[in-house]
Each structure stands twice: as C-alpha cells, then as structure tokens.
Amino acid sequence: MLQNRLFFRHIVANFASSSAAAEYRESDESSKTAITAVNALTNARSIVQVSPKESVGKRFRYLFFNTLKKKLFRREFNLPQKAIDGLRNTVVTCERPAKQLQNEADQLTSKLEQRRFPESPEKLKKVRDEVKRKLKSGKRGEISDFDKEAFGGKVQEAQQYEIRNEVDRILKKANFNWKPLEITSKEAAAAYSLARLAPNYAEISRCLEEFNSIPDFQPETILDYGSGSGAGFWAATSRWDNVKEITMVDLSDAIMKFSMDSLRKNHNPADGIDNGRPFVHDNINFRRHLIPSLNTTYDVVIAHRVLCEIGSSETRLQLIESLWKRTNRFLVLIESSQSGAFGGILEARDFILSQGTLVDYRKLLKTLDEKVMLSPKVVRIVEDYNLSDYEKFVLLNESVPPGEVVPTMLPTGTVMAPCPHDLGCPLGVHSSCTFSSRFQPIRADGKRSEKESDGTEVSKFTFMIIEKSARKVNEHTERILKNRKLGGHVTCDVCTAFRGIQRVTLSKKHGEMYTAIRSRRDGDVLPINLRTMTSSGIFDVDN
Numbered sequence: 144m145l146q147n148r149l150f151f152r153h154i155v156a157n158f159a160s161s162s163a164a165a166e167y168r169e170s171d172e173s174s175k176t177a178i179t180a181v182n183a184l185t186n187a188r189s190i191v192q193v194s195p196k197e198s199v200g201k202r203f204r205y206l207f208f209n210t211l212k213k214k215l216f217r218r219e220f221n222l223p224q225k226a227i228d229g230l231r232n233t234v235v236t237c238e239r240p241a242k243q244l245q246n247e248a249d250q251l252t253s254k255l256e257q258r259r260f261p262e263s264p265e266k267l268k269k270v271r272d273e274v275k276r277k278l279k280s281g282k283r284g285e286i287s288d289f290d291k292e293a294f295g296g297k298v299q300e301a302q303q304y305e306i307r308n309e310v311d312r313i314l315k316k317a318n319f320n321w322k323p324l325e326i327t328s329k330e331a332a333a334a335y336s337l338a339r340l341a342p343n344y345a346e347i348s349r350c351l352e353e354f355n356s357i358p359d360f361q362p363e364t365i366l367d368y369g370s371g372s373g374a375g376f377w378a379a380t381s382r383w384d385n386v387k388e389i390t391m392v393d394l395s396d397a398i399m400k401f402s403m404d405s406l407r408k409n410h411n412p413a414d415g416i417d418n419g420r421p422f423v424h425d426n427i428n429f430r431r432h433l434i435p436s437l438n439t440t441y442d443v444v445i446a447h448r449v450l451c452e453i454g455s456s457e458t459r460l461q462l463i464e465s466l467w468k469r470t471n472r473f474l475v476l477i478e479s480s481q482s483g484a485f486g487g488i489l490e491a492r493d494f495i496l497s498q499g500t501l502v503d504y505r506k507l508l509k510t511l512d513e514k515v516m517l518s519p520k521v522v523r524i525v526e527d528y529n530l531s532d533y534e535k536f537v538l539l540n541e542s543v544p545p546g547e548v549v550p551t552m553l554p555t556g557t558v559m560a561p562c563p564h565d566l567g568c569p570l571g572v573h574s575s576c577t578f579s580s581r582f583q584p585i586r587a588d589g590k591r592s593e594k595e596s597d598g599t600e601v602s603k604f605t606f607m608i609i610e611k612s613a614r615k616v617n618e619h620t621e622r623i624l625k626n627r628k629l630g631g632h633v634t635c636d637v638c639t640a641f642r643g644i645q646r647v648t649l650s651k652k653h654g655e656m657y658t659a660i661r662s663r664r665d666g667d668v669l670p671i672n673l674r675t676m677t678s679s680g681i682f683d684v685d686n
Contacts, residue, residue, distance in 0.1 A: 190675070
C-alpha cells in the first residue's frame, strides 16, 4: 500500500513538473521572474520562479540608512543599562581592583575563543595512538644504544614515560586538552561576567528574534539552564515584558551568587518603595540543579553554551532529554561557532527528532488492547520490518482510532529555526551553520575595544530552536547560508526544505527582490519565494 502511494505521488510529481514547465514556457518566459538555480552539492540545475513575499518583515534587517547624516548603521544587541549598572555595582565589591579583573577577563576571552568542543573518547584515543605511533617510529633506534642486560626494563619504562609526556604536550598544543570551565571564586565570576555577559546577551537576543514569526507568543515561565552571569535573564525580559516566572540554574555556586548580587534592585529609601523583593524581577528563582519533578515545566527553556561543558556524548543526551521533558513548547540551544559545537547541536537535534517519532510499540499495543481498539491493521504496521520507524509513526497516526495518541519515546518535536526541515543536515560534518551578532563590549578599565573602528565587537555562534509539536504541512522558510554581494548582482546559498542547498543569483533587474536580498546577511530568512519549475536532479520531487 505504501509503495503504491509513493508511486502515485511520483506520477503526480512528474505530471506537475511537466505542466509547470509548459506553463513557464508559455507565460513566464518574458516576466523575468524565472532564474536558474544550482544545487551547491550535486550541481543539479533547476529553473526556479521567484516572487516577493507578501510580508517580509524586519526580523533580520541589520542595516538601515540615516538620510540626514548619510551614515550606515548596524544592528546591535547591547546590554540594558540596568544590567550594566548591576554588573558595575557587583564588580566594585570584589577584593581585586577592576583593572586587574578586566585583564583577567581579556585573558579568559582569548582562551574561550580558542576553546574546542570536547572530542569523543573514541576520536581522542585514535589521535593519541596516531601521535604515539609516529613518535615511536622516530625513536626506533635509540634503545639499541643501551645495554639491556645492565639496565633491564628501566630504559623502556623511561622511554614510554617520555613518549607519554610528549603525546600530552602535542595534544595540549593542538587544543585537545579539554577541561570543563570552573568558576570557584567571586573574582573569577567577575572576570567571566566582564568577558561574556555582553556577547552572551547578544547571542541569546539574536536567537530570540526568531520568535518574531510568532507575534502572539508570550511565555509565562522561562528556564535558563547554565545561566552564568544572567545574560539569558536580560535577553528574555528585554524580549518579553510579561514573563511571570524565570528560573536560573547553574552548577557553579560562585557565579550564581555573583549573578544574584548583580540582579539586585538599586533601592533608594527616598523612593519609599519596598515590596520585600530584592531582585529586579518579582519572581526570579536561583537554583544549583533542576527540580527533580518533571511536573514543573517551562514555556521556553534556554541552554546557552552548556553542551561544550560536558565531555561525554551520553551525558549530553541525558541532559537534552531532561530539558526536553521540562519544555512546554520551545527549547533553545546555543553553542559556539566551532565545527565540533555545531556537531553537538546536530546530535541533540537528531536525538529529539528521532526519539520523537520512535513509537513505543509495547505501550501502544497494550493501551489499544485494554480499550478493545486494537485492529489487525495496526498489528500489521507494527510487525512490518520493511518499514522505517518514521514510516510506522506516520501510518500508525493515520490508523489508530480518533482521539488516541501514538506514544513515542520522547514528545514529538520539529525544528522551528534555523532549519527549514527536519531532515539530515546537507552541510554534513565538515562545515557548520553559523550566525553572528554585534554588541558593545563592557570594560572595567575604561578602554575602548580595538576590534572594530566604532568600538563594537562581533560574536559568532550556532543555535537551534526546537518546538514541541509536529511540523505542519507546507510550513517552512528558506534560510540564507551565504550571501555574496557583488557589483550589480547578489548570489545566495539557500538552505531549502526539500532541495538541499540551492545557489541562486539575482540582479538589479529583479527590482524589490534584489533589494530585499541584498539587505540580508548570512543566517537571515530568505525574503522571496522560490518555486521550482523544472530540475535536472534525478532525486528531486516537486510539490
């Protein structure tokens, strides 16, 4: 039955493709809205009809032009003044002077920029064995210079000790000496906050801009796991005004106490206002660990740069499962721009998506049998080993009685952003999908950042927002991976829902569509519609 259905869809697709091509030849040839797109991986060529979207919005409009001063301004995500005041009031209470703390913060910033995502034990062992093998081959003739009868095994033991030290030195130099970041004192927490509060706020704020596509969404409860110095709190409260409860969780006692001090109100007795709540938010909770009960859930869960602090893949997935079960609707994962960090994001994404469509067959059969609703059709689907887990999930949802829910290992999820699909990533493991956010750094020594002429800095990262629901049909948004702005035309690598990475080029003759794309940057939503007319790819399936 499934094979017949797929064959029928294939016939319909071919018919639609041929009719669309005829329609293009007859009516759209002179409209200048049809362009040639090339698959960036397979080089398959397609004829694509482009049209402006009805509502592009200003979600990622980073650039705007001041016609009075003739200057070009860039979108920045700068800390609120209350956050800066709270950080300053807490830094001055430290034992070491602010300039010394800033110097430590600069050293920490340089260290974190070179910080690698923890490698798997298998890869680390492979690298160690390879380095050890090369070292041994270079020292092969040294042991013959010693008298084995006089020294016995001491020579070999000393040589093995020397090789181990040399292997450790080489791996350390190659940034394979991963250790979790530890903050154990107030001064260390102050240096970390000076180094990361502003860029962390910019990264989280940039990710929360994705919720512009859901203007009516207003979360009441938010969990910030790995809250650090409180960047997630400031980003969430700047984004949403009516958040009723915010829970901040961090394993470090020092950074948690520092964050609490920086989030205290600046109470002035002359104001006569004191409701007995010392923090800038009336309902903010600080915890060292998650609440054990899974009954306590949150509308939005933010996990910012926490996967890179866990050395084991198994432990990371256990944390992802725990956070996903505590999520009412959205889970926001943010990591650095390192390729390993992007792999960690994809690992978490694939885990949630696969477990969300893996049916708990035993529970399903037991539940339907107890309710006297078990049909032979459901049993045939469950016992058909030629079907994949996802095919069984889809067919079972169509076959169970109305009102019954197909139980899965994890609640079903779908990618809200940035992926326009729930399929495998077309970039693979050798590249990463990165984004950037510009911010004004906070310094305790009064100096100005020298990285940019205007004193701003740019932080690069990768992220994933997963929604606790099934993907709606024909609801997807293409994303710009690489935007090359050249003279008179612009070329974009676009991540699409069903056709991989498509490379499209528009010139000035395309008018508003050209202007809309030119104003976008890497990582932005594509502001035009793409409709494939014909394709040379043998695996392409039209709508």
